[in-house]
Amino acid sequence: MRAGDTLRFRGPAGAEFVVTVGAAFDERTIKARVDSGEWTPLDADPAPAGGTSEDGPVSRPPQNAQKAEWVEWAVTGLGLDRGEAEAMTKAQLIEASPADGDQ
Known part of the structure; x- marks a missing residue:
């Protein structure tokens, strides 16, 4: 932590x-x-960079998720720098994230 x-x-x-x-x-x-x-x-440990957790690949959050969830996804699922992800708007984070079927 x-x-x-x-x-x-x-x-x-x-x-x-x-x-x-x-x-x-x-x-x-x-x-x-x-x-x-x-x-x-609710999370045993934050997922490591690279988009995986102990349970397997980290899932893209639903579009109506809080911005904090999108920031976490950008860091763990996409490998973005936390500061960069936090500086982005929620809309920018969603746009930067491919839909689950597009990966």
């Missing part, structure tokens, strides 16, 4: 959310919330 990493969790009421590791949510704070059971991780 590094500063700038985007992690997905489910909260105590069942809502899913994304946290970017940084000053507000450092590794110690995130670990404490997970250990207490307040947050449930």
